[in-house]
Amino acid sequence: MTTHKKPIRVMLIDCRPLVLMGLQDLINARKPQMEVSGQATTYTNALDLADQLRPNVIFFSFFPDALNPLEVVAGLTRSAEMKVLVLKGLYEAVPVAQAIEAGARGIVLAEDPTESIIQAIITVHHRDTGKDRAWAGGLSGYSATGNIHLKCNLEQAKQARLTLRERELIRAIVGDPSAKYMSIAGRLGISEHTVHNHLSNIYQKLNLINRIDLLMYALKHGLINNEKPPESTWVELDLVARRNKTI
Template identity: 80%
Template sequence: MPARRKPIRVMLIDCRPLVLMGLHDLINAKRPWMEVCGEATTYTRALDLADQLSPDVIFFSFFPDALDPLEVITGLARSAETKVLVLKGLYEAAPVAQAIELGARGIVLAEDPTESIVQAIIKVHRRDIGLDRAWAGGLSGYAASGHIPLKCNVEQEKQAQLTLRERELIRAIVGDPSAKYMSIAVRLGISEHTVHNHLSNIYHKLKLVNRVDLLMYALKHGLTNDDDDPPESSWVELDRTSHQDKTV
């Protein structure tokens, strides 16, 4: 009989009791796959607790504190076994590019569906450290120069899977990052449910986790140009057909 896999041990850092409670309930509801092993409401306590517990994943939020949050991220990310995920609200200003450069492994949007947050924990826990460092380096360069197109066969193969409608949705999201899904749906003439379906397909094809990941990826890889000419395929035709059926 195969041995049961150990749960992913998650530590939470946030000064807001309601946020801590919500994350605690969400993560512990996924036992035995993952569980909360500790919570900290100050950065000093977070550093001490991380040393004591050696968690697998740390949810990190930016908030006013005596310690510099970026220095705290550097300290938390020193352990190769611990992966730092930054939790950010859609309208919160946070130095996410610097956080990735200093060792954070990803960004989770607080407004994302709960299942997306759970998947972010799983993916960042399993992801190879070499791939993370390469991605962090690319994001660091992007933050410094504004835009760095990546000429990579792997990325081109992933992007070739995108349908015309999916590319249109990506441009709409990048054009107005703070827009609600309903607003995007009205602009594109589709339902909000269809927007979510397209986004799910986009995340799967590009190996992304959430909307913040998509924004960074699209800007970095030039998916915002209106003159994109994706290859024709049965997938594109199926997508167009399904849209026409809904609008008749």
Template identity: 35%
Template sequence: MTHSDRRIRIMLVDDHKTLLWGLGRLIDTEAAHMIVVGTARDCASAVELAAEVSPDVVLLDIDLGGACSLDIVPALLADQRAKVLVLSGTRDRELLDKAVMSGVRGVVSKDEPAETVIKAIEKVHEGELWLDRAMMGRVFEAMRNPQAVRRQDPELEKIAQLTAKEKKICSMIAAGGGAVNKALAQQLFISEHTLRNHLTAIYHKLGVSNRLDLYVFATRHRLDQHQA
């Protein structure tokens, strides 16, 4: 079977059973070149399922039971084949722009007709972006003038306050997850006491309370890509 013959593997993530059923039914009946390989209703199960089924495209509801699903986009993109298409019922421009900047390939409204949803999945799978003209303009402006975007994003301003050593620590925590302080200190060639001092400073600068909050923040902002 050639790549062009293989059906597009779709994973659906939405907290509403009826919408999951409807999307699955839509793909089964209207898109013979696609197959639903799994469905999830919350962030944790979505990340776990994506690792199991290796989807080509994840159709992700931006709001999962009151939780913003954008926090799991980096984890969904860990499989470099996967592309994320956000299904949105919001008109919050800032939130939708944040979705694109987090790595999603497109945004499709829940109000769009079935054929538009299918077309969006196809285009995203092919490596294209599925964005309206206004959003595309904002994305290009962010690429052209990233400093302006940073000035508008308080969380990026927080990251800019970190020292090189603190960024390195965030990088290691994002990459290592549950590594204990002793192991981190050994890798950094510093004492545990010094590491705790660094962590206290990091918590203060980023506005987080503990290691778990720091891990979530670091993963969301891809701090594992920072180098000391």
């Protein structure tokens, strides 16, 4: 007998009709794997609609509204089944750290390739270990638990899988975060297609979602010219769950 998996139900929250239309077309083109279950143009409507629809993944944009967006993110993520992805333009001022603290599972750049956006939806939907990252500022006393040493070992093991070419690409991205992939490819003497392939491998090896996730990770762990990692900015929350997982 053929079994049919339920589609990933995605809800969109944005005040811009063109953004909503573009995301809807992108996501619905992947039916039956995923589909848009609803849209909201105000935060009040978003909270009511999410309560009715119970979507799996919510694309959330920051925009002027009567409600505080961070409080809305916190409200939406009280249910573990609803996972928020913040949609951010490269030059938009969005409180990324606070959004993660409030419960968002990741940040998606509007300028990312469509495949990266689709993959972000799939990735967060299948993560069921709670928030993947939280900013250290909201975790007072966490370093006293003894898990920091475990975190370092896990991260070192993941980073050891990176090739020299992948590390070179990471340095290029961190050196110019706003550079287009074509420009990066030209500087490295490779094709744009090869850049995308390397990035896909990097995301998989480091358990990241997209380019902004990689940027924060690289700065945190000092993946630039073998520099010493800077002071901790965020720490993993699901270390215990990962101790027995093969990296």
